Amino acid sequence: MTALAALVFAAIVLSGLLNTYLDWRQAAAVRAHRGAVPGAFAGTVTLEEHQRAADYTEARARLAIIEAIYDADLAIIWLAFLLRPVFHFVAAHIPAGLTRSVATVVLVTAISYLLTLPFSIYKTFRLEAQFGFNRTTPAMFALDQAKAAALQLVLGVPLLYGLFALLRALPNLWWIFAWAAMMAIMVAMIVIFPTFIAPLFNKFTPMAEGPMRASIVALLAKCGFESNGLFVMDASKRSAHGNAYFTGFGKAKRIVFFDTLLEKHTSDEILSVLAHELGHFKFGHVLQRIGESALLALAGFAILHWAFAAGTLPAAFHLPNDPALVLIIVMTAMGPFGSLLAPLTNFLSRRAEFQADAFAKSTVGAAPMISALTKLSRDNLATLTPDWLYTIFNYSHPPVPERIAHLEG
Numbered sequence: 287m288t289a290l291a292a293l294v295f296a297a298i299v300l301s302g303l304l305n306t307y308l309d310w311r312q313a314a315a316v317r318a319h320r321g322a323v324p325g326a327f328a329g330t331v332t333l334e335e336h337q338r339a340a341d342y343t344e345a346r347a348r349l350a351i352i353e354a355i356y357d358a359d360l361a362i363i364w365l366a367f368l369l370r371p372v373f374h375f376v377a378a379h380i381p382a383g384l385t386r387s388v389a390t391v392v393l394v395t396a397i398s399y400l401l402t403l404p405f406s407i408y409k410t411f412r413l414e415a416q417f418g419f420n421r422t423t424p425a426m427f428a429l430d431q432a433k434a435a436a437l438q439l440v441l442g443v444p445l446l447y448g449l450f451a452l453l454r455a456l457p458n459l460w461w462i463f464a465w466a467a468m469m470a471i472m473v474a475m476i477v478i479f480p481t482f483i484a485p486l487f488n489k490f491t492p493m494a495e496g497p498m499r500a501s502i503v504a505l506l507a508k509c510g511f512e513s514n515g516l517f518v519m520d521a522s523k524r525s526a527h528g529n530a531y532f533t534g535f536g537k538a539k540r541i542v543f544f545d546t547l548l549e550k551h552t553s554d555e556i557l558s559v560l561a562h563e564l565g566h567f568k569f570g571h572v573l574q575r576i577g578e579s580a581l582l583a584l585a586g587f588a589i590l591h592w593a594f595a596a597g598t599l600p601a602a603f604h605l606p607n608d609p610a611l612v613l614i615i616v617m618t619a620m621g622p623f624g625s626l627l628a629p630l631t632n633f634l635s636r637r638a639e640f641q642a643d644a645f646a647k648s649t650v651g652a653a654p655m656i657s658a659l660t661k662l663s664r665d666n667l668a669t670l671t672p673d674w675l676y677t678i679f680n681y682s683h684p685p686v687p688e689r690i691a692h693l694e695g
């Protein structure tokens with residue numbers, strides 16, 4: 287084994303072990319605190335609800351352990367054993383060239399998808415169902431998967447052709463152009479997602495006239511916020527989890543409320559959730575996110591450029607030097623390094639959440655936000671006692687007890 291291959295395998299194993307350890311810590315932390323509701327929530331969360339949240343969190347952490355071990359094994363098996371026969375199978379049917387490279391990536395992606403499908407099925411129909419969240423039927427699940435796969439093929443295949451053609455035409459500068467194209471596509475996706483892609487999966491109904499809509503419009507006006515419409519999404523058709531979000535840019539922004547959120551919250555709580563989302567816009571968090579992704583993508587393309595130019599990466603795994611194989615090896619190897627970056631990106635995201643909460647507090651007061659967060663965490667069975675180290679690596683939002691402490695402070 288070459289030093290390069292050894293380094294990649296070591297990174298996969300270490301990141302698998304790290305994730306397993308973190309999931310184990312999370313399971314242990316919620317089990318240790320299962321017996322009593324934390325003091326600050328004694329009046330709002332019952333012991334039964336607290337214990338259901340503990341059981342749900344522990345069940346997910348246990349599944350995540352199996353998944354982390356499975357994913358690491360799978361990555362090693364791909365690199366050491368599986369990539370070669372799959373590539374030779376494609377090479378036997380398609381002559382060397384762009385189509386061969388594209389077909390290799392598509393086939394590897396399809397096999398990887400099938401190998402991880404059992405986890406999605408188990409999560410949806412066992413774990414989520416066991417805790418009363420799942421509302422998806424097997425037919426709806428299959429249709430969702432088929433639509434997502436079709437979408438990936440329609441968008442992904444032309445992009446792969448473009449990437450491999452660019453690589454061939456401009457071997458030294460391709461990565462700068464590919465990065466610029468990727469950023470343009472990302473922005474375009476943000477623009478077309480709400481009107482063209484999201485409706486493939488859910489129904490969006492303009493919010494009905496009435497007192498709720500009137501107070502939302504008043505809050506938007508108070509904050510000087512322009513939007514292209516208020517919509518209610520039929521999230522309840524798949525899951526009982528509640529949420530609200532914004533999509534789009536500029537005046538084309540849409541505000542989307544999950545019907546599950548509207549059902550279970552008072553109008554003050556809904557306004558506080560909206561004010562929190564407005565806070566994200568006020569502070570420019572969306573642009574910050576795009577900036578972060580742009581930096582990470584640039585680093586990713588620079589690594590890919592190095593790997594293509596060096597031409598030694600496939601040989602390190604005893605594979606032929608086809609650009610498709612370089613791409614797959616880099617993507618597989620980058621996963622473990624990505625999990626080392628998670629604390630930084632999650633830290634930035636948690637900081638943004640605190641800022642948005644502070645904005646909501648200054649707009650509608652702390653009380654409705656606190657009761658909305660308490661209800662959301664209770665209804666989504668979010669644990670009130672997560673492990674601190676697990677939080678650093680995995681929480682994009684601060685744990686609810688910390689958010690409430692900030693709101694009260």
Ligand SMILES: [Zn+2]
Pocket residue numbers: 562563566639642
């Ligand atoms: Zn937020």
